Amino acid sequence: MCRRVTIITAVHAPSARFLPDAYASIRAQELPDGWEWHWLIQEDGKSDLVAPYVPDDERVTFRQGRPGGPGVARTLALAHAEGPYVKVLDADDQLEPGVLARDLAALEADGTLGWATSRVLDLLPDGSTAGFPGDPDHGPIERAAVLDHWKANGFRAPVHPASLFVRRDLLVALGGWMALPASEDTGLLLALGSVARGWFSAEVGLLYRKWEGQVTGQAAHTETAEHAARMAVVESRARALSHFQWRYAPGAS
Template identity: 80%
Template structure:
């Protein structure tokens, strides 16, 4: 008898030179994860560009794969990484963030336990430069998130979603059906979250699943990220995509 084939969670990380030094911390948070028997994780690290600055920070572990490609932003890097994602589930992990112990097992238990759910999110704490953490007010209740609930909240609250796209854990086939991340210079993960919520129910875990690092070099802290004209355009196209998907009445699960 051959050895049992493990089922797999694929962690997808986009990285560029400024965030590369944080990869070892992200790796340690992955190594702290405990999964049920028969499950394993693999980590796909995709550099947004081709430099010599990232590879020295990539862990030497057979479970970790590092690739490079022409620059196009984090959404492009994550989407191209899907070509090598051979697991049933995809977990997003930004290069400068850290998972909390138990995060993967909690995500997995939710989707394995309810086939009507397409994705999960979890509570987030900002991880500040001094090592302290800060939570967010207004988290939803622990439990299912109905279709279009995130979209409606986001629209009514100044384009702020009540759940964080950096915590997404999603069925691979559903992610591929939506084309991966949006082709936007920023907010590509919010666009994906809104699209997922338009076609499938999700889940929010009240337990902290991610430490979201705040530091001066992060992309969301740059002036270009809040340029009013570009931001309005990003929000408009993300909403239009989500509304169109909802109007087609296609959804997960397909039956």
């Protein structure tokens, strides 16, 4: 078995300038002996504006493709992922030290877990950080708990999908990220939570950058009709998976 954690990053021209910070946060990670990481960067589109920010490192692969949004870019990158685990990292975010090793340890220790997340802090423009209220307890997250919380709290998940660490075979079985213009990562999180137990680490694992160009900060992200449609299909998918009783097989890897 290839003992590799594949880190997948979707990037477009406005966010390319943050890639060096993301790279530095990956290089700071330490994995157990015999394990390695590989970073797949997939541009959402084809331009000459991203490549200059891609580090010259044999552990980094850069590809381009037709524009379709971050979910499409990540799913295209998934075709080239090797090894049993995938970690998502948005181009403008940063991993915190130790998160890859903690995620890996949780899933290696318990074959019934299909995915892991961790505490996230907002990284504000002035360099300060701010936490999210209502983090769950450190430890396992049972099936359906994510969907129940999301529905009861105004479409706010209890954990952040930008911090996901997933078994690659499970991610492939679910079709990767949803084909939506936004909320594609929330859709994946809810689907994962419907078919497999997860894990939450109370240690900070991700800095989520807040800046003027991020997609979630644009007016289109909260436009009423589209938002309602996204939430409806995200929920319907998760409930359908629960209804059909599809379950992640314990011990799969």
